Amino acid sequence: MRFVDEYRDAEKARTLAAKIAALCEPGRHYKFMEVCGCHTHTIYKHGLEDYLPESISLVHGPGCPVCVLPMGRVDDAIALAEQPDVIMTSFGDMMRVPGGRGSFFDSSAAGTDIRMVYSPLDALKIARQNPNKHVIFMAIGMETTAPSTAMTVLRAAAEGIENFSIFCNHVMIVPAIKAILDSPDLRLDGFIGPGHVSTVIGCRPYEYIPAEYGKPIVTAGFEPLDILQSVYMLLQQLVDGRCEVENQYSRVVPWDGNTVALRAMGEVMELRPYFQWRGLGFISHSALQVREKYAAFDAERHFTLPGVRVADPKACQCGEVLKGVLKPWECKVFGTACTPEMPIGTCMVSSEGACAAYYNFGRFSRERIREVSIETSRA
Amino acid sequence: MTHQDTTQQHQADWAEAAVAEHAEGNDAGHLAHAAVGAAPASREQLVLERIDRARRARPRVREKLITLAHGAGGKATQSLIEAIFLDAFRNPLLEPLEDAATVTAGDVQLAFTTDSYVVSPLFFPGGNIGDLAVNGTVNDLAVSGARPAHLSAGFILEEGFPVEDLRRIVASMAAAATAAGVSIVTGDTKVVQRGKGDGCYINTAGVGLITGGLNLGVATARPGDVVIVSGPVGDHGITIMLERGELDLEADLVSDTASVHDLVQGLLDAVGPDVRAMRDATRGGVATILNEVATAAGVAVVVEEEAVPVRPEVRGACELLGIDPLYVACEGRIVVIVDPAAADAAVAALQAHPLGAGATIVGRVAEDPPGLVLLKTGFGGTRIIDLLVGDPLPRIC
Numbered sequence: 001m002r003f004v005d006e007y008r009d010a011e012k013a014r015t016l017a018a019k020i021a022a023l024c025e026p027g028r029h030y031k032f033m034e035v036c037g038c039h040t041h042t043i044y045k046h047g048l049e050d051y052l053p054e055s056i057s058l059v060h061g062p063g064c065p066v067c068v069l070p071m072g073r074v075d076d077a078i079a080l081a082e083q084p085d086v087i088m089t090s091f092g093d094m095m096r097v098p099g100g101r102g103s104f105f106d107s108s109a110a111g112t113d114i115r116m117v118y119s120p121l122d123a124l125k126i127a128r129q130n131p132n133k134h135v136i137f138m139a140i141g142m143e144t145t146a147p148s149t150a151m152t153v154l155r156a157a158a159e160g161i162e163n164f165s166i167f168c169n170h171v172m173i174v175p176a177i178k179a180i181l182d183s184p185d186l187r188l189d190g191f192i193g194p195g196h197v198s199t200v201i202g203c204r205p206y207e208y209i210p211a212e213y214g215k216p217i218v219t220a221g222f223e224p225l226d227i228l229q230s231v232y233m234l235l236q237q238l239v240d241g242r243c244e245v246e247n248q249y250s251r252v253v254p255w256d257g258n259t260v261a262l263r264a265m266g267e268v269m270e271l272r273p274y275f276q277w278r279g280l281g282f283i284s285h286s287a288l289q290v291r292e293k294y295a296a297f298d299a300e301r302h303f304t305l306p307g308v309r310v311a312d313p314k315a316c317q318c319g320e321v322l323k324g325v326l327k328p329w330e331c332k333v334f335g336t337a338c339t340p341e342m343p344i345g346t347c348m349v350s351s352e353g354a355c356a357a358y359y360n361f362g363r364f365s366r367e368r369i370r371e372v373s374i375e376t377s378r379a
Numbered sequence: 380m381t382h383q384d385t386t387q388q389h390q391a392d393w394a395e396a397a398v399a400e401h402a403e404g405n406d407a408g409h410l411a412h413a414a415v416g417a418a419p420a421s422r423e424q425l426v427l428e429r430i431d432r433a434r435r436a437r438p439r440v441r442e443k444l445i446t447l448a449h450g451a452g453g454k455a456t457q458s459l460i461e462a463i464f465l466d467a468f469r470n471p472l473l474e475p476l477e478d479a480a481t482v483t484a485g486d487v488q489l490a491f492t493t494d495s496y497v498v499s500p501l502f503f504p505g506g507n508i509g510d511l512a513v514n515g516t517v518n519d520l521a522v523s524g525a526r527p528a529h530l531s532a533g534f535i536l537e538e539g540f541p542v543e544d545l546r547r548i549v550a551s552m553a554a555a556a557t558a559a560g561v562s563i564v565t566g567d568t569k570v571v572q573r574g575k576g577d578g579c580y581i582n583t584a585g586v587g588l589i590t591g592g593l594n595l596g597v598a599t600a601r602p603g604d605v606v607i608v609s610g611p612v613g614d615h616g617i618t619i620m621l622e623r624g625e626l627d628l629e630a631d632l633v634s635d636t637a638s639v640h641d642l643v644q645g646l647l648d649a650v651g652p653d654v655r656a657m658r659d660a661t662r663g664g665v666a667t668i669l670n671e672v673a674t675a676a677g678v679a680v681v682v683e684e685e686a687v688p689v690r691p692e693v694r695g696a697c698e699l700l701g702i703d704p705l706y707v708a709c710e711g712r713i714v715v716i717v718d719p720a721a722a723d724a725a726v727a728a729l730q731a732h733p734l735g736a737g738a739t740i741v742g743r744v745a746e747d748p749p750g751l752v753l754l755k756t757g758f759g760g761t762r763i764i765d766l767l768v769g770d771p772l773p774r775i776c
Binding site: 001004005008009010013014044045046047048049050051071072096098099100101102105106108109110118122224225308309310311313314315316327329330333334335336337338339340341342344351359360361362363364365 | 420424426768
């Protein structure tokens with residue numbers, strides 16, 4: 001398939017892997033964080049770690065919007081869905097995310113009207129078709145999805161639709177990366193920068209990372225060769241003694257971002273003073289809320305939310321996983337109490353969560369697999 | 380940077396309970412964490428073994444209510460079947476949980492199966508619920524090594540359902556039955572109030588005659604065996620998703636619904652004694668079947684991603700939706716596990732039939748690691764193909 005296969009070429013991967021191995025300084029260990037959950041997904045889905053030398057480890061970062069949503073916000077969303085004559089709409093990823101009292105799936109089984117949509121515009125369509133109901137869109141995501149939420153609110157305002165609102169949980173990646181850089185228990189050699197977010201915000205917002213923290217960052221695409229190439233570019237920076245923001249994903253990411261999208265976001269939303277991230281705690285100016293001007297489309301103003309904080313289960317180590325301090329399998333409940341069927345931590349829910357990716361795709365010993373593949377290729 | 384929070388904090392009781400339940404018998408886990416001095420690889424190995432034990436534990440249904448995940452064909456369905464149905468009905472004929480049960484009447488061996496059909500929309504490119512209801516049950520009999528003979532048909536109709544639609548559905552059933560050489564010999568009709576059903580649900584049951592004296596079953600797979608699929612996978616599932624119109628995607632795709640009894644007969648005539656198991660890849664796709672093989676036989680199944688036939692339209696839709704074609708439903712494809720010596724003859728026999736024109740070897744059975752399905756990715760890496768949790772949900776970014 002065009003535009004896909006050329007980025008998954010095994011021959012090119014072998015060439016790139018050899019170049020990567022050649023750049024590694026003997027005896028040195030490298031730790032790079034891929035910020036974005038989609039990168040984590042790609043790495044495991046394609047078995048990319050098979051190409052990396054043992055001296056390079058990839059650490060999975062906080063860029064999975066589902067994973068960082070605290071339980072209390074899920075409970076708030078379910079409380080909204082339980083209001084009379086409300087239709088709650090949500091992306092599919094959200095359906096199984098557990099709150100303190102269960103997930104959207106559980107709530108739907110108990111009788112609330114929760115529907116899966118593929119775009120916020122679909123939620124608006126449901127509002128048009130159901131004038132006697134109030135339709136709420138569970139808006140989650142980083143800067144990647146915030147513009148489409150904003151455009152939907154603008155469309156609703158232009159059409160004068162009164163039975164539609166959003167429950168805004170949009171978060172921003174830059175403050176989260178900063179929180180990780182400020183965290184004392186982490187030593188990183190560089191970042192594989194979030195490609196999707198960068199299609200909206202561009203590469204400029206990352207300039208503080210090399211400037212203030214002395215870490216290189218390469219904005220990367222989502223095919224396996226993109227990631228392999230960005231690892232190569234990070235190593236090359238270290239070898240050259242450079243430390244800067246580079247754009248591997250230039251076929252999609254403009255340096256200055258998408259100004260139309262940014263304008264729509266700025267028109268409808270503003271920064272919250274602070275927001276709770278699961279596992280990372282409260283981070284100032286790290287999330288978006290609906291501006292006063294569009295209050296009519298803000299579910300938080302329409303309804304009274306319980307707003308009860310739910311403590312993360314004590315055994316759950318999602319926070320350490322999200323900060324890259326622990327590998328998923330190092331968490332005490334990984335794979336036993338916490339599985340994709342019954343996730344205790346959010347990293348186990350979304351296909352982009354590090355724990356789910358490791359459990360679903362990588363739960364085997366690579367040593368033993370090497371023996372298997374030799375055996376089967378001989379057979 | 381941080382904000383002092385004064386709001387009341389609650390605890391997620393269900394999560395604490397789950398952790399407590401697993402805390403017992405978790406010595407290996409503590410070991411893994413205690414053994415900090417040990418090499419990471421061996422610590423990881425301990426954790427993998429702990430997970431393996433947790434997966435082999437008796438399945439339980441923890442939910443208080445049935446959710447859609449219980450019907451999606453993945454882990455939740457499996458837990459429901461084993462913890463609720465098998466637990467209550469347990470007997471040696473049911474226990475293998477094969478597509479059809481083998482029952483003996485005098486010196487005659489019969490395969491007996493049933494299936495219900497609730498597809499939405501009822502009509503789709505390539506067929507309708509009636510075709511599915513006949514072909515699905517015929518196929519369950521055929522892959523059990525039986526010659527399909529007689530079917531029953533039960534209808535649950537919703538008040539207000541157009542009779543003309545029912546006529547179309549029933550005409551399709553009659554045509555599919557004729558094509559499969561079976562007769563529909565008994566039936567039942569119920570009508571429910573408007574709003575209590577989705578137009579039309581169908582249940583079919585079927586019996587077939589087992590003559591070959593074959594010992595088929597996923598548990599008989601052994602290392603070295605070859606895995607064959609009979610054609611491109613995922614056509615039915617993607618056709619239905621597109622037809623629902625929720626995706627605003629269009630493609631020239633039709634469902635692959637067909638009865639495979641003739642295809643299976645050709646295969647058994649050619650290499651019958653060398654066939655270990657056959658399954659029709661319906662809900663849960665090829666991946667679910669291969670997991671059943673790995674679990675039941677205690678073997679590994681290794682699949683080559685590039686060898687799996689997938690139509691470009693199906694692959695394109697799957698890429699957009701972030702789902703894996705290996706999990707997408709087919710309605711006329713079979714997966715065959717066969718002795719390596721007979722692999723080429725088996726592929727040739729399948730290819731000789733129009734429904735098997737795209738038949739090809741996609742993988743092999745290996746010894747280690749037992750119970751896992753591994754995929755050699757087109758990119759050149761390795762990963763697991765696990766049982767699906769719930770429906771394949773689209774990813775958001």
